[in-house]
Amino acid sequence: MTTFTDRYFTMTETEAIEYAKTLSIFPEDSAITCEEIGDGNLNYVFRLVDQQTSQSVIIKQAGPVARISDEFKVSPDRNRIEHDILKIQGELVPEYVPEVYHYDPVMNCTVMEDLSDYTILRKAFLHKQTFPLLSDHLSTFLVQTLLLTSDLVLNHKDKKEQVKAFINPELCEITEDLVYTEPFYDCPRNEVFSETLPYVQEEFWGDEQLALETAKLKFQFLTKAQSLIHGDFHTGSIFVTENQTKVIDAEFAFYGPAGYDIGNIIANLIFAYVNGEQTIEDPIERESYTSYVLTTIREMIDQFKEKFTYTFYDQVTERVAEYPGFLEYYLEELLTDTAAVVGLELARRVIGLAPVEDLTSITNPTKRAAAEIACLKAAKVFILNRQDFFHGEDFTRVISEYA
Ligand code: SR1
Ligand code: MG
Numbered sequence: 001m002t003t004f005t006d007r008y009f010t011m012t013e014t015e016a017i018e019y020a021k022t023l024s025i026f027p028e029d030s031a032i033t034c035e036e037i038g039d040g041n042l043n044y045v046f047r048l049v050d051q052q053t054s055q056s057v058i059i060k061q062a063g064p065v066a067r068i069s070d071e072f073k074v075s076p077d078r079n080r081i082e083h084d085i086l087k088i089q090g091e092l093v094p095e096y097v098p099e100v101y102h103y104d105p106v107m108n109c110t111v112m113e114d115l116s117d118y119t120i121l122r123k124a125f126l127h128k129q130t131f132p133l134l135s136d137h138l139s140t141f142l143v144q145t146l147l148l149t150s151d152l153v154l155n156h157k158d159k160k161e162q163v164k165a166f167i168n169p170e171l172c173e174i175t176e177d178l179v180y181t182e183p184f185y186d187c188p189r190n191e192v193f194s195e196t197l198p199y200v201q202e203e204f205w206g207d208e209q210l211a212l213e214t215a216k217l218k219f220q221f222l223t224k225a226q227s228l229i230h231g232d233f234h235t236g237s238i239f240v241t242e243n244q245t246k247v248i249d250a251e252f253a254f255y256g257p258a259g260y261d262i263g264n265i266i267a268n269l270i271f272a273y274v275n276g277e278q279t280i281e282d283p284i285e286r287e288s289y290t291s292y293v294l295t296t297i298r299e300m301i302d303q304f305k306e307k308f309t310y311t312f313y314d315q316v317t318e319r320v321a322e323y324p325g326f327l328e329y330y331l332e333e334l335l336t337d338t339a340a341v342v343g344l345e346l347a348r349r350v351i352g353l354a355p356v357e358d359l360t361s362i363t364n365p366t367k368r369a370a371a372e373i374a375c376l377k378a379a380k381v382f383i384l385n386r387q388d389f390f391h392g393e394d395f396t397r398v399i400s401e402y403a
Contacts, residue, residue, distance in 0.1 A: 004107050008076060010063050011107070016046040023102055025057055025111065026050045040236065040249065041068035041354060042078075047114060056116065057101065061109035062251070066174075068354065074170045076108035081168050082251040083110045085228065089247070092144045096137060096247055115246055118239035122357060125235060125272035128280065130292045135299035137245035138238075138265060143307040146258040149228035152330075153315050163225050168254040171231065172221075175252065179344050180218035183351035184211050190351050193359075195369035199376060200351055213383050217340050225255035233261040234268040234345075234356075259334050262304065263341025266395060269297050270346060270378065271358035274371040274403050278362050294399060298392030301338075305331060332390060339389035343382030346375040378402040 004019050011019060013034040026032055031051040038045035038060075046059040062079040066072035083103040090097055098113035124131070151159055182189055186205050204210065230237070231252025239246040273293040280286035312327055320326065349356045350372045359375070362368035381398050382389070389395060 004104070006106070008106055008108055010044060011046070011059075011061055011109075013046060016048065016059055016061075019107065019109075020048050020057070020059065020111075023111065025101070026055065027053075038067070042066050042072075042074065042251065047116065056114040058098075058112050058114045059109050060112065061107065072174060074174070078168065078171055078251040079103075079108040079110055080105060081166060081171075081253050082249070084165065085230070085250045085253040086110070086112070088149070088228065089145060089250070092148055093141050096141045096245055098246055098248060115239045115248070118241050118244070118246060120236055121238040121240050122235035122268070122272075124240055126275065126357060126361060128276065128285075128289050130289065131240050131242065131245075131296075133243055134240070134245060135296045135303055139300050139303035139307055141245070141247060142262055142265075142304055143311055146227040146229065146261065147308055147311055148315065149255075150226055150258065151318060152312065152321050153317055155317070162228060163255040166228060166254045168231070168252065171252045172254055172256075175231065176218060176221065178352050178354060179348045180214060180221055182353070183344075183348045184214045189353050191353060191355065192351050193365075193368060193372060195365050196350060196372040196376075199373050203376065203380070204347065204351065207380075210380060210383065213340075214344070217344065217383070220257055220337070221260065224257040227255065227258040228253060229256045229258060229261045231256065231260065233264045235265070235272065235358075236268075236356075238265075257337050257341075259337025259339075260341050262301075262334070262338040263343075264345050266297055266300065266338065267342045267345035267349070268356070268358075269293055269300075270342070270375065270399055270403055271349065271356050273297075273399060274374050275358040275362065277374075277403070278364075278367040278371045294396045297399070298396045301335070301392035301395055305335075308334075335390050336386045339382045339386040339395070342395070343379040343384075343386070346379035346382065350375050350379075374403040 002015055002018055004022055013036055017032050017034045020026060020032060032048050033051060034046050034048045036044055037047050044061045044063055047056060049056040062076040064076055066074055086097055086100050098115055100110060100112050102111040147153060184204060192200050230250045231254060232249060237247060237249040239248060273290055276286060276289045280289055316322060359368060359372055362371055378398055381402060
C-alpha cells in the first residue's frame with residue numbers, strides 16, 4: 001500500500017483513489033472511480049465518484065512543472081497559496097467559491113467540492129450561452145475580496161503579515177514574463193498566428209512609447225501590494241450555472257494591484273465578444289449575444305464602483321481614507337490600473353505563450369486574424385490612454401469602436 005505521508009509525488013488516478021481512502025472521504029468499501037480531468041496549464045485535477053451514492057469530490061494536486069511546458073518549474077507549494085486564499089474567500093464570499101474539505105502539505109493537494117454541475121465560463125461562452133446574473137456576482141466577488149483585504153479595512157500590521165504569507169515569487173514571475181514583458185518584443189517564446197504577425201511586428205514590437213508604458217506597468221505589478229488578488233481571474237477560472245457563479249484556481253494569488261483582477265476578467269469578456277462578432281453568422285443572434293457581453297462589461301464596472309463605494313463607507317477603518325476626496329482618488333486610480341490590465345491581457349493572449357480558445361478556435365484564418373487584430377487595437381488604447389477610463393461606458397465605447 002502506498003503511503004502518502006512521507007514524501008511528495010504526483011499521483012496517478014489509482015493512487016488518488018488510495019489517497020482518498022486514507023482520508024476516509026467516502027464510506028469504507030465503497031466503489032470509487034477516478035478520472036483526471038485537468039485541462040489547465042499547470043495542475044492535475046482528479047474527480048472521484050462513489051458509484052453507489054454518486055457522492056463526488058475533487059482532488060487538485062500541484063505538479064513540479066507546468067503542464068503547458070516543463071520550462072516552467074513551479075513549486076508545488078502554490079497549492080498552499082490556493083488553499084489559503086480559498087479559506088479567506090470562503091469567509092468573505094462563501095457563495096462564490098467551492099467548499100474546501102482538506103489540505104495536504106506533503107502531497108501538495110487540496111480536496112474540495114466537485115462543481116461538475118457547473119460549466120467553465122469560457123466554454124459556455126464558446127457555445128454563446130448568456131448569464132444575466134454574472135455582472136452582479138462578479139462585481140460583488142471583486143469588491144469583497146479586493147476591498148476587504150486592503151489597507152482601507154485591515155489593520156496595517158495584520159495586512160503586512162498577509163503580504164508575507166502570500167509571497168508567491170514563481171507564479172508572479174510567470175505573470176511578469178508572460179503578461180508584462182514577452183508580448184512587447186520579439187521574444188522566441190511568443191506564438192503569434194501568421195496572419196496577425198505583420199500587425200504585431202509593426203504596431204507592437206515597433207512602438208517605443210508602448211514599450212515604455214508597459215515597463216511602468218510592470219514595475220507597478222512588482223511593487224504595488226494593494227489587495228490580496230486572485231491573480232489569474234479569467235473566464236477559465238470561473239464556473240457557472242444559469243444562476244450561480246464559483247471562482248476557482250487562485251494559485252497565482254498574492255498581494256498585488258487590485259486592478260489586475262478587474263482588468264483580467266474584462267479582457268476575457270472582450271475575447272468572448274470578438275469571438276461572437278466573428279463566428280455568429282446570423283446578424284440578429286450576433287447582435288443579441290455581443291450586446292449581452294457589452295452590457296455585462298458595463299454593468300460589472302458600474303456595479304463594482306457602486307458596491308465599492310457602499311462597502312467603503314460601511315467598512316473603512318483607516319482614518320485618513322475618510323478625508324473628503326480620498327475615495328474618488330482611490331477609485332480613479334483603480335479604474336486606471338484596470339484599463340491598463342485590460343490592454344495587457346488582450347495583448348498577451350494574442351502574442352504570448354498562453355493563448356485563449358476564444359481566438360484559437362476561430363477556424364477561418366481571416367476571421368481569426370480580424371478578431372486578434374481587433375483585440376490588439378483595443379489593447380493599445382487601453383494601455384496608452386488608461387487615465388481616460390472611469391465609467392462602464394468608457395470601456396464598452398472602445399470595444400465597440402475597435403473590437
Ligand atoms: C505557464 S502558465 C501560463 C498561463 O496559464 C495560467 O492560467 C496563467 O494565465 C498563465 O499566465
Ligand atoms: Mg489557472
